[in-house]
Amino acid sequence: MSTAEALGQVQAAGTGGRRRMSSPLEHGRNRPTDPPIDRWPEATAGGDPRRMTSNGSVEEAIVVRGLHKRYDDVAAVAGIDLTIARGEVFAILGPNGAGKTTTMEILEGYRRRSSGDVRVLGVDPESGGRALRERIGIVAQESGVGQDFTVRETIELFSAAYPDPLPADDAVELVGLEDALDARVRALSGGQRRRLDLALAVAGNPELLFLDEPTTGFDPSARRRSWVLIENLRALGKTIVLTTHYMDEAQNLADRAAVLARGRIVAEGPPESLAGRENGTAVIRFRVPAGLEPRALPLVGIELETDHDRYVSVRTEHPTGILWLLLDWASRRGEELEGLTVTRPTLEDVYLALTAEGRE
Amino acid sequence: MSRRSHLALGWLWFKGRVRLMARTPRTTFFTFVFPLILLVLLNALNDSKVEVLGGRIRFAQFFTPSVAIFAMTTATYTAIIFGVATAREQGVLKRVRGTPLPMSVFLGSWLASAVLTGIVSVVGMFAVAIPVFGVHVYPDLLPAAVVTLLLGGVAISAIGLAVASFVKRADGAPIVANLTLFPLLFVSGVFYPIESEPEWLQRIARFFPLSHLVQAFDACFSPFTTGSGFSARDLAALAVWGAIGTIVAVRRFAREALDEESGHSGRRLWEPTTVKHSTARRSS
Numbered sequence: 186m187s188t189a190e191a192l193g194q195v196q197a198a199g200t201g202g203r204r205r206m207s208s209p210l211e212h213g214r215n216r217p218t219d220p221p222i223d224r225w226p227e228a229t230a231g232g233d234p235r236r237m238t239s240n241g242s243v244e245e246a247i248v249v250r251g252l253h254k255r256y257d258d259v260a261a262v263a264g265i266d267l268t269i270a271r272g273e274v275f276a277i278l279g280p281n282g283a284g285k286t287t288t289m290e291i292l293e294g295y296r297r298r299s300s301g302d303v304r305v306l307g308v309d310p311e312s313g314g315r316a317l318r319e320r321i322g323i324v325a326q327e328s329g330v331g332q333d334f335t336v337r338e339t340i341e342l343f344s345a346a347y348p349d350p351l352p353a354d355d356a357v358e359l360v361g362l363e364d365a366l367d368a369r370v371r372a373l374s375g376g377q378r379r380r381l382d383l384a385l386a387v388a389g390n391p392e393l394l395f396l397d398e399p400t401t402g403f404d405p406s407a408r409r410r411s412w413v414l415i416e417n418l419r420a421l422g423k424t425i426v427l428t429t430h431y432m433d434e435a436q437n438l439a440d441r442a443a444v445l446a447r448g449r450i451v452a453e454g455p456p457e458s459l460a461g462r463e464n465g466t467a468v469i470r471f472r473v474p475a476g477l478e479p480r481a482l483p484l485v486g487i488e489l490e491t492d493h494d495r496y497v498s499v500r501t502e503h504p505t506g507i508l509w510l511l512l513d514w515a516s517r518r519g520e521e522l523e524g525l526t527v528t529r530p531t532l533e534d535v536y537l538a539l540t541a542e543g544r545e
Numbered sequence: 546m547s548r549r550s551h552l553a554l555g556w557l558w559f560k561g562r563v564r565l566m567a568r569t570p571r572t573t574f575f576t577f578v579f580p581l582i583l584l585v586l587l588n589a590l591n592d593s594k595v596e597v598l599g600g601r602i603r604f605a606q607f608f609t610p611s612v613a614i615f616a617m618t619t620a621t622y623t624a625i626i627f628g629v630a631t632a633r634e635q636g637v638l639k640r641v642r643g644t645p646l647p648m649s650v651f652l653g654s655w656l657a658s659a660v661l662t663g664i665v666s667v668v669g670m671f672a673v674a675i676p677v678f679g680v681h682v683y684p685d686l687l688p689a690a691v692v693t694l695l696l697g698g699v700a701i702s703a704i705g706l707a708v709a710s711f712v713k714r715a716d717g718a719p720i721v722a723n724l725t726l727f728p729l730l731f732v733s734g735v736f737y738p739i740e741s742e743p744e745w746l747q748r749i750a751r752f753f754p755l756s757h758l759v760q761a762f763d764a765c766f767s768p769f770t771t772g773s774g775f776s777a778r779d780l781a782a783l784a785v786w787g788a789i790g791t792i793v794a795v796r797r798f799a800r801e802a803l804d805e806e807s808g809h810s811g812r813r814l815w816e817p818t819t820v821k822h823s824t825a826r827r828s829s
Contacts, residue, residue, distance in 0.1 A: 318644055345646075347645060
């Protein structure tokens with residue numbers, strides 16, 4: 186990618202209008218070792234000192250510009266721009282085949298990209314080598330360990346290559362695998378294996394964690410426990426990039442999420458406002474008070490959907506006004522509106538709408 | 546807070562591998578028991594003398610070091626091809642690539658532990674053959690025997706690694722390992738003296754490293770061997786083969802680092818990206 190193209194994409198990204206936790210392009214990078222980033226017009230030297238880590242590296246954990254990955258003529262990733270700040274928990278959502286894992290594997294250094302610019306902790310993952318891998322932890326979708334090592338041996342063998350690893354006891358405690366510390370890998374259940382994957386990723390005490398569907402196959406309580414783990418890791422200032430099929434996971438964990446469909450980002454933002462969720466059509470639902478017809482309600486000219494058991498619902502872009510009418514009416518009459526709820530589209534609703542074309 | 550050296554990491558993994566092998570019964574069976582059965586049966590069935598290594602010697606005196614090399618080969622070449630193919634299929638190689646553990650340290654410690662298993666197996670053969678079949682060990686030739694065994698073990702392991710880099714699926718490993726090893730075992734003088742073979746077969750056999758290892762090691766147990774027992778030409782051939790194996794293995798595993806991995810089983814085949822990817826890999 187030429188500098189001009191890079192600039193074009195940076196500007197496009199900067200004016201995209203999507204809400205972001207932070208707009209990293211406005212903050213300083215003064216490291217002469219990163220030419221493409223350094224030459225961006227928004228980059229100004231200095232800036233907020235908190236945005237620089239102690240070793241002087243840039244504030245962004247991950248910067249992706251114009252990323253493409255083609256296999257023969259099929260584009261698995263068709264132009265992705267992404268900026269993930271340090272300390273952020275970022276979720277990548279999307280149906281199977283949308284390019285999530287390909288994107289993750291490019292960021293992790295497992296795959297070459299066809300074109301585009303990628304910086305992970307300030308370096309190109311294709312050539313980052315051992316120095317970069319000391320600073321990242323990976324839970325890949327499928328990566329094994331020797332079946333006949335114990336959990337403790339596995340953690341100690343792999344974490345030995347990191348400069349500042351956690352003791353095996355701490356790593357298993359973080360993921361709730363204490364009881365299996367001396368069990369062989371062969372004897373672990375599927376969920377325990379996945380927790381071992383997590384333990385191995387955190388045992389190296391990395392700055393940045395890639396979690397590719399980390400809780401797939403977990404029972405609900407194990408899933409909740411791993412959420413606590415991810416919250417704890419966030420509290421330690423780790424950057425976390427995760428993919429998931431569980432919308433509640435993204436909702437609960439992620440500061441920001443991106444939805445991928447057919448190799449492109451179709452929406453990006455905090456889960457609570459993704460794709461305009463917070464301004465989308467609201468549904469007000471309640472039970473019509475006993476002895477009244479829906480016609481008696483103060484909602485003249487507003488379409489009501491009647492439901493079973495005297496429930497009615499109103500779809501509206503302006504829930505505040507309608508609620509005011511309704512509540513004023515009810516309180517004057519001394520009626521209780523049973524079962525009153527106001528709901529916005531869930532993350533899952535938004536997700537399904539965004540990815541619908543991709544599914545066919 | 547400091548980075549461990551390759552050597553320190555390698556030592557840690559080597560110790561881990563040794564522990565691992567001690568607790569994997571299947572490996573133990575193939576490396577110790579099978580050659581031991583061959584040793585006992587063939588030595589017991591064959592009490593004649595054979596024309597080999599410059600004179601007529603008792604069959605057991607010829608066959609014991611030969612079958613010891615067979616044991617070394619199964620402990621290194623075969624075990625490495627099986628093990629690395631399985632590790633690839635289970636995603637262990639992919640895991641290693643995602644960590645700061647250098648692949649060379651991971652595979653190098655594997656190689657070292659395989660050679661150690663081979664040495665233990667060889668010592669075991671002699672521990673049985675010396676009292677039971679009256680095999681002689683000549684102290685003057687022992688240093689040469691040890692050096693030959695070590696060099697040969699390392700060379701054959703390195704070739705095993707090189708071959709393993711071409712084996713993409715675990716179920717292909719037995720076929721590749723046996724198809725490459727067994728014909729060579731028969732023509733390389735393990736079961737019969739290589740001198741009794743037709744000239745053309747000898748020439749083929751002498752191209753490959755196994756015959757050099759068998760010749761050099763057998764010579765260390767022949768009463769007709771003079772001097773220190775070092776077979777310079779055979780050792781040189783082994784060194785060349787070992788170097789080729791190492792270079793091929795290093796290049797292949799380094800190139801695999803990006804974009805060739807992750808095609809292992811269990812991959813979601815309904816993901817178009819993956820299907821496309823594996824197709825591309827096959828055709829390349």
